[in-house]
Amino acid sequence: MSAAPxxxxxGLGKRFGGLHAVRDLSFEMARGEVLGxxxxxxxxxxxxxxxxxxxxxxxxxxxxxxxxxxxxxxPHAICALGLARTFQIVRPFPHLSVLxxxxxxxxxxxxxxxEAAARARAVIEQVGLAAKAGQPAAGLTLAxxxxxxxxxxxxxxxxxxxxDEVMAGLNPTEIQAILAxxxxxxxxxxxxxxxxxxxxxxxxxxxRIVVLSFGEKIVDGAPAAVANDxxxxxxxxxxxxxxxAH
Amino acid sequence: MRWLALAALVLLLALPAWLDSYAxxxxxxxxxxxxxxxxxxxxxxxxxxxxxxxxAFVGIGAYASALLSAQAGLTPWLGMLVGGTxxxxxxxxxGYLGFRFGLRGFYFVLLTVAFAEVCRxxxxxxxxxxxxxxxxxxxxxxxxxxxxxxxxxxxxxxxxLMLIAxxxxxxxxxxxxxxxxxxxxxxxxxxxxxGVNTFRYKxxxxxxxxxxxxxxxxxxxxxLFSLQPNSVFGIPLSVEIIIRxxxxxxxxxxxxxxxxxxxxPLAEASRIYLGQGGWSGAHLVxxxxxxxxxxxxxxxxxxxxxxxxxLRSAAR
Numbered sequence: 001m002s003a004a005p006x007x008x009x010x011g012l013g014k015r016f017g018g019l020h021a022v023r024d025l026s027f028e029m030a031r032g033e034v035l036g037x038x039x040x041x042x043x044x045x046x047x048x049x050x051x052x053x054x055x056x057x058x059x060x061x062x063x064x065x066x067x068x069x070x071x072x073x074x075p076h077a078i079c080a081l082g083l084a085r086t087f088q089i090v091r092p093f094p095h096l097s098v099l100x101x102x103x104x105x106x107x108x109x110x111x112x113x114x115e116a117a118a119r120a121r122a123v124i125e126q127v128g129l130a131a132k133a134g135q136p137a138a139g140l141t142l143a144x145x146x147x148x149x150x151x152x153x154x155x156x157x158x159x160x161x162x163x164d165e166v167m168a169g170l171n172p173t174e175i176q177a178i179l180a181x182x183x184x185x186x187x188x189x190x191x192x193x194x195x196x197x198x199x200x201x202x203x204x205x206x207x208r209i210v211v212l213s214f215g216e217k218i219v220d221g222a223p224a225a226v227a228n229d230x231x232x233x234x235x236x237x238x239x240x241x242x243x244x245a246h
Numbered sequence: 247m248r249w250l251a252l253a254a255l256v257l258l259l260a261l262p263a264w265l266d267s268y269a270x271x272x273x274x275x276x277x278x279x280x281x282x283x284x285x286x287x288x289x290x291x292x293x294x295x296x297x298x299x300x301x302a303f304v305g306i307g308a309y310a311s312a313l314l315s316a317q318a319g320l321t322p323w324l325g326m327l328v329g330g331t332x333x334x335x336x337x338x339x340x341g342y343l344g345f346r347f348g349l350r351g352f353y354f355v356l357l358t359v360a361f362a363e364v365c366r367x368x369x370x371x372x373x374x375x376x377x378x379x380x381x382x383x384x385x386x387x388x389x390x391x392x393x394x395x396x397x398x399x400x401x402x403x404x405x406x407l408m409l410i411a412x413x414x415x416x417x418x419x420x421x422x423x424x425x426x427x428x429x430x431x432x433x434x435x436x437x438x439x440x441g442v443n444t445f446r447y448k449x450x451x452x453x454x455x456x457x458x459x460x461x462x463x464x465x466x467x468x469x470l471f472s473l474q475p476n477s478v479f480g481i482p483l484s485v486e487i488i489i490r491x492x493x494x495x496x497x498x499x500x501x502x503x504x505x506x507x508x509x510x511p512l513a514e515a516s517r518i519y520l521g522q523g524g525w526s527g528a529h530l531v532x533x534x535x536x537x538x539x540x541x542x543x544x545x546x547x548x549x550x551x552x553x554x555x556x557l558r559s560a561a562r
Contacts, residue, residue, distance in 0.1 A: 053439065079441035087439070093432035104429040107422050108441030116422075156441050 004067045006031045006160060006191055007052075007083075012061035014047055014215075021047040023215040025061070029160070034182075034192045036206030036223070038199075040236055044215040045195045046088055049162050052193075053085040054078040065160070079108065084158035088165045088195070090149045092137035098124060098148055099133040105155030120155055127151040127181060143174040150181070160191045167198045175201060203227060211235065258405060262398045270401050276510040277404035278465060283490035283502030284411035285458035290488065291496030292415075292424060293451040294431025296351070299340070299358030301483035302365045303333035303456045307463020308478050309375060312383055315391060322392035326464040333460025334453045336361065341452035345445050350434075359481065366479035380474040383467060392468040400469055407465060408503065411458055416499045427451055431497065459487075482530075486513075489533055493540050495547025504549050509533070 007029040014022040022044045029035050037045050050056040052063055054075040062071050070078050079085075084105075093101050102120035103113075110116040124133050127147045132140065137148060146166050153161055163182065167175045179201055186192050186205075196202045202209065202223070209226040211219040213235035219226050226232055230242045262270055286300050310332050311325030320328070340361050344354045370378050387395045394400060418424040426447045429437045438444050467473055477483065494505025516529035544551045 055435070055439075074443070074445075075435075075438045076441050076443045079439060084441075085439055087436065091433045091436035093429055093436065095432060096428065100425070100428075104425060104437065104442065105440040107425055111422050113420065113422060113425070152436075152440055 005029060005064075006033070006066060007193070008064040009052070010062045010064075012048070012051060012063065013059050014044075014051055014056060015059055020215050022051065022058075022212075025212070025215070025217055027210050027217065027220060029191060029193065031159075032186070032189065032191055033208065034186050034194060034206050036202040036209040037193060037195045037212065038197075038202055038209060038226075039212035042214075043212040043235075045212055046164060047215075048212070049085060049164055049193075049195065052078075053083065053162060076108075079156055079158075082157065082159040083162070084153040084156045084160075085162040086149045086153050086164055086166060088168070090142075090145045092140070092145055092148050092152075094138035095136060097134050097136055098129055098140070098151075101137050101148055102151045102155045105152040109157050120151075123151045123155045126184075127154070128177070143170050143178075146170065146178065147181070150178075150185075154185065154190075158190060160193065161185065162193045162195075164195045165197060166194075167196060167201050179205065199227075255409075262401050267397060270397050272511060272514050274397065274400050274404045274469070275514060276506050277401070277408045278462065278469075279486060279490055279510050280503045280506035281404065281407040281411050281465075282459060282462050282487045283494070283506055284408065284415055285455050285462065286487050287415060287491045287496060287502050288418065288427070288458075289451045289455035291491050291498070291501065292418070292427040292431065293448055294427075294497075295344070295448060295451065296355050296488075297340075297358040297455075298355045298481070298484050298488060299360070299362030300455075300459050300487045301479050301481070302336060302358075302362035303459035304463045304466055304483060304487075305362075305365055305369065305473075305475070305479040306333045306336060307460030308467035308473050309369065309381065309463070310460075311392075311464040312381060312467045312473060313375060316383070321390055322464050322468055323390075326392075326461050329463050330457040330460035333463065334457040336365075337452045337456025338449065340456075341449050345448045345452075359484070362479055362481070362484060366475050369475040369479060376473070378475065380472055382473075383471045385471055392464065400465075403465065407462065412499060412503065414454070414458070419499060423447065423450065428497065485533075489537065491547070493536060493548060495549030498547065498549045501547050501549040504552070505547070508548065509536070512536075 005028040010026050012022055012025040025048065037048065039045055047056065051058045054073050062069055065081060065083055070081065099117065099120055102124055103116050106116035106119040110119055121133065124130055127150055129144060129147050129151060132144060140148060150166060167178055170178065175198060182192060182205060194202065194205060206223055209221065209223050210217055211226060211232050218231045218235060219229050234242050286297065289295050289297055307329030310329035311322045314320040314325040314328060315322050340358060344357050349357055369375060375381055385393060387393050426442050429442065430444050430447060434444050466478065490505035490509050491502040493509060494503065495501025512532060513529045516532055520528035540547065
């Protein structure tokens with residue numbers, strides 16, 4: 001049983017009218033792994049997240065999580081199985097305090113308010129928002145809202161966390177802090193699938209990287225190998241930038 | 247705050263001793279509309295699903311208990327629960343259609359209005375329940391038939407209904423159910439991503455809200471003794487139900503009560519002073535102006551604004 005991958009994606013496909021957003025995508029994730037999902041704008045990364053988390057129905061293929069098929073399940077059911085996501089455009093509950101925001105995530109697992117609040121406090125402490133627990137979410141800075149987004153997903157007690165650009169729009173200091181946070185979450189045993197445009201961050205965090213271009217997987221490998229792969233450079237910069245034969 | 251609420255309760259319990267019959271009838275309206283507003287508040291204020299057809303639930307509850315009482319001899323004290331259950335049944339249907347097919351915002355509003363209108367038109371054309379002539383309840387003055395000579399009885403019943411609904415809302419707010427409804431109102435998709443079965447909780451909110459509103463129908467029927475399809479199922483009643491929590495503070499425990507204390511006397515005053523000489527719609531104009539003022543100056547209602555004032559003065 002432990003040999004089964006944590007996440008198994010087979011032949012996943014999604015069309016929007018004439019646009020093939022994701023085409024025949026297959027990859028696997030092992031327990032404890034940090035997998036980076038990269039690719040140029042419009043490559044279909046966020047669509048993959050929406051398919052995995054149940055926000056979009058797939059046209060083809062299957063997703064298995066911890067050995068069972070989650071194809072066709074609703075987002076809340078997928079979250080309950082331990083697969084949680086964040087949104088690229090953060091979606092805090094604006095009128096609620098940081099604590100109340102995170103408590104919603106904790107309540108999904110912990111029906112008692114007091115215990116859920118205690119769990120929420122622990123997670124808020126972990127992401128470094130303790131000083132702002134009572135503030136309304138609408139007044140947070142972008143960096144703090146990203147932390148909040150992360151904390152809420154974390155409060156649901158996931159085994160696999162899908163992070164959609166948690167570093168976008170942050171300054172280098174803030175990125176360092178989030179980087180350390182994501183790493184500590186992973187070290188605590190949570191597997192992470194990461195969409196990220198910040199290459200340095202992806203390269204340092206990921207154990208392995210999958211590169212998408214026009215909805216298809218073009219490369220799947222270790223960070224160093226992926227960074228120097230001519231197909232990746234071509235996808236990002238165009239053919240002209242691919243170094244001539246080594 | 248707790249002492250203030252207790253003092254207000256004692257005052258309201260003692261008040262009928264000093265009031266004349268007319269003043270009591272004004273308070274009955276305040277309590278009754280606060281009750282209906284509170285029932286709506288669960289779905290509209292907390293869960294953020296704007297129903298503009300809650301009159302349908304009042305109407306079903308009213309006709310059900312009136313007909314059961316006259317035709318089957320069932321006491322309205324039980325008919326009340328039957329009416330509530332039937333209303334919850336309609337609420338389940340409307341909720342299922344709206345929530346399963348993802349109707350949001352205006353589209354959900356239109357769905358609820360459409361169902362209320364269907365109820366109104368069907369009742370208008372069903373002669374067995376009086377049709378367009380309406381349905382009249384014979385006055386017996388028998389308390390077992392929910393009828394009282396002294397309108398202080400209605401005063402206490404309406405007060406009780408208001409307190410029960412407010413208790414339900416207060417209990418809900420302190421529990422997971424309420425926390426989920428608020429989160430659904432704030433951002434439904436984010437809520438779903440956090441493992442909340444938003445469909446289920448919206449349905450629950452709908453069922454509780456429509457049940458309570460349906461219970462209110464019995465009070466409506468046996469307080470007024472006459473049911474007119476155009477009134478009891480009409481859009482104006484739905485508006486009366488919605489506007490109190492909105493003015494008082496939707497999604498707060500005390501908002502619907504505060505809103506009813508502001509608006510019900512206003513409606514009554516304009517009916518008396520402006521009701522003659524072609525001014526009978528004037529209270530609707532006043533509602534319109536008040537609503538504009540609320541949206542402009544107190545977008546979250548009067549209660550949150552008052553609370554802020556109270557906290558500020560307490561801090562001083």
